[in-house]
Amino acid sequence: MMSFRIGYGIDFHRLITGRDLWIGGVLIPHYKGALGHSDADVLLHAICDAMLGAACLGDIGVHFPDTSDEFKNIDSKILLQKTFELITTAGYAIVNIDSTVCLQQPKIKDYIPQMQQTIANILSLKPADVSIKATTTEKMGFVGREEGVSAYTVILVTQLK
Ligand SMILES: [Zn+2]
Numbered sequence: 001m002m003s004f005r006i007g008y009g010i011d012f013h014r015l016i017t018g019r020d021l022w023i024g025g026v027l028i029p030h031y032k033g034a035l036g037h038s039d040a041d042v043l044l045h046a047i048c049d050a051m052l053g054a055a056c057l058g059d060i061g062v063h064f065p066d067t068s069d070e071f072k073n074i075d076s077k078i079l080l081q082k083t084f085e086l087i088t089t090a091g092y093a094i095v096n097i098d099s100t101v102c103l104q105q106p107k108i109k110d111y112i113p114q115m116q117q118t119i120a121n122i123l124s125l126k127p128a129d130v131s132i133k134a135t136t137t138e139k140m141g142f143v144g145r146e147e148g149v150s151a152y153t154v155i156l157v158t159q160l161k
Helices: 042-054 076-089 109-123
Strands: 003-016 021-023 026-028 033-035 092-102 130-135 148-159
Touching: 003 042, 021 033, 021 042, 021 148, 026 109, 042 076, 042 092, 042 109, 042 148, 076 092, 076 109, 092 109, 109 130
Parallel strands: 092 130
Antiparallel strands: 003 033, 003 148, 021 026, 092 148
16 A cells, blocks of 8 residues: 655745845846845745655754855755655655745746746656745735745655655
8 A cells, every 4th residue: 555645844034135036946036035044945945844844854954954054055956856865765755746935026927837847857756746836925924025935835755665
């Protein structure tokens, strides 16, 4: 019998001028970018946390501490690859991913196919297995005031062993 597990991940980053805005492994042209120890890719971090959660392997801060110089300004695609190796080693394979990015502006709809392809390539999936949705918060809260960006991910995995 096939065994399934779910994982859940959530991430937030502050938006400031003078930083790049990386979301889903894609550079989004904008006058503000996300602040963080790494490249602050909110979507890839939420996906990493969901993957780790599905395997009960802690969270992204445990594996890639923001106090470590090794991870300063690191491309989060590398963190995604390393997280994928962790869950693969633990005997899990990904079935599908569903995510939502909350951002007031800019609109990221046109970049979503590129994000899906980028993530699918790293995780050995098809783009159709990597759903990415985007919403504003109708100008409410920190996202609505363009102070920050958040992302939410759920993932389904199977246990191979
Ligand atoms: Zn993050």
